[in-house]
Amino acid sequence: MNSKDLIKRIFYGGLEHELRKEVWKFLLGYYEYESTYAEREYLESVRKLDYETIKSQWKSISVVQAKRFTKFRERKSLIDKDVVRTDRSVPYFEGDDNPNVIVLRDILLTYSFYNFDLGYCQGMSDLLSPILFVMRDEYEAFWSFVALMERLGPNFNRDQSGMHSQLFALSKLVELLDHSLHNYFRQADCLNYFFCFRWILIQFKREFEYEKTMHLWEVLWTHHLSEHFHLYICIAILKSHKKKIMEEQMDFDTLLKFINGLSNQIDLDSVIRDAEALCVCAGGNGAACIPPGTPPSCPVDLDAGLYDQQDDEIL
Incomplete structure (x- = not known):
């Protein structure tokens, strides 16, 4: 094979x-x-x-x-x-x-x-x-x-540049794939998408049971459809709760509490299927939403810098 x-x-x-x-x-x-x-x-x-x-x-x-x-x-x-x-x-x-x-x-x-x-x-x-x-x-x-x-x-850079670039890419992808949801976040002053910070920082580690987390990670690591497939996972989860978010007029604090409360309540198989469909739908336009160098990048040669040699509360 x-x-x-x-x-x-x-x-x-x-x-x-x-x-x-x-x-x-x-x-x-x-x-x-x-x-x-x-x-x-x-x-x-x-x-x-x-x-x-x-x-x-x-x-x-x-x-x-x-x-x-x-x-x-x-x-x-x-x-x-x-x-x-x-x-x-x-x-x-x-x-x-x-x-x-x-x-x-x-x-x-x-x-x-x-x-x-x-x-x-x-x-x-x-x-x-x-x-x-x-x-x-x-x-x-x-x-x-x-x-x-x-x-x-780069997710752990002190200046949070790696996280900001991914959250920016996420906002552009939501704008592309669900304009009404993106507009809602704009009206609610949530365009920084910081309510997705934990998801991206540790790759949904606290959102699923241990076995499901490992399954999701190996899906992400394949880079089969995109090396930024995790962003489409974010969108799939958000879209699945779009009606509740908009009907309840959630502001940032309410939205953050709601998102964190989804832990262990997300149907992973459904989310992966939806994310795949979103990624295929976005196609080249989706790839164009993601600035070059946005983490996670493709693997590098580990032996190239063998000995190349912040501690804030963020979770």
């Missing part, structure tokens, strides 16, 4: 859980589709050593050094706070002194050294959790997370 056939099958049918560990690596760009088994085995051995090298950078920091390393202390404190409240209802992470929570913390700390400029931001633990759940191995989860962050890293 070639990569196009695989991508199409995943988009329309998803994956059995036992296949995810291997296939997600291809979807994320961790592996190249044309790579051989021998090449992948060699890559694994290199990345395992590379991970340990990066991890040792923070593991070797003494208590005395940490006292003079404010950024490290701040990031570690934020990560420690976040991991203990990330997906603790999922059996893999539940319970006191769960070693998987420690691994989650270690990967995030290591990433904060791997990409020191970006560091750690709230929401990253949400993105890592399903990856660790699928990969199980620490170094594989780390490099898979690195691959995902090559796409989603």
Whole structure:
């Protein structure tokens, strides 16, 4: 089966859980589709050593050094706070002194050294959790997370430029595909579309059950119809609640509360079908609504910058 056939099958049918560990690596760009088994085995051995090298950078920091390393202390404190409240209802992470929570913390700390400029931001633990759940191995989860962050890293820019570009693209797509809904948001002074902020930031992670989130992510990662298919998912959800939103004359605060209240109440299969139809309908006009460079971009070569090295409450 070639990569196009695989991508199409995943988009329309998803994956059995036992296949995810291997296939997600291809979807994320961790592996190249044309790579051989021998090449992948060699890559694994290199990345395992590379991970340990990066991890040792923070593991070797003494208590005395940490006292003079404010950024490290701040990031570690934020990560420690976040991991203990990330997906603790999922059996893999539940319970006191769960070693998987420690691994989650270690990967995030290591990433904060791997990409020191970006560091750690709230929401990253949400993105890592399903990856660790699928990969199980620490170094594989780390490099898979690195691959995902090559796409989603701009979501966490301190100036929020990555988020603003996606919300702008979303507004243009809604204007194209549902002019009356867009006009309503204009009249309600909601054209910044910030009520969709959480959806985009962590890729609907808190809107669906764990298994459904993983299914949605692999659909998004295929880039089958668009590398910005997540924006069409947003529109499909909004359109499904259009009547209620407009009839109740929701303002921004009411709309934000309503949107957040949809968590675990959205029919994912229906939304994916509707988003597909919207994407096909939009066609080239839809693509033109999305400025070049708008996240998530296509995967990049992870090995090109192996050691290229904000903490606000946003969720």
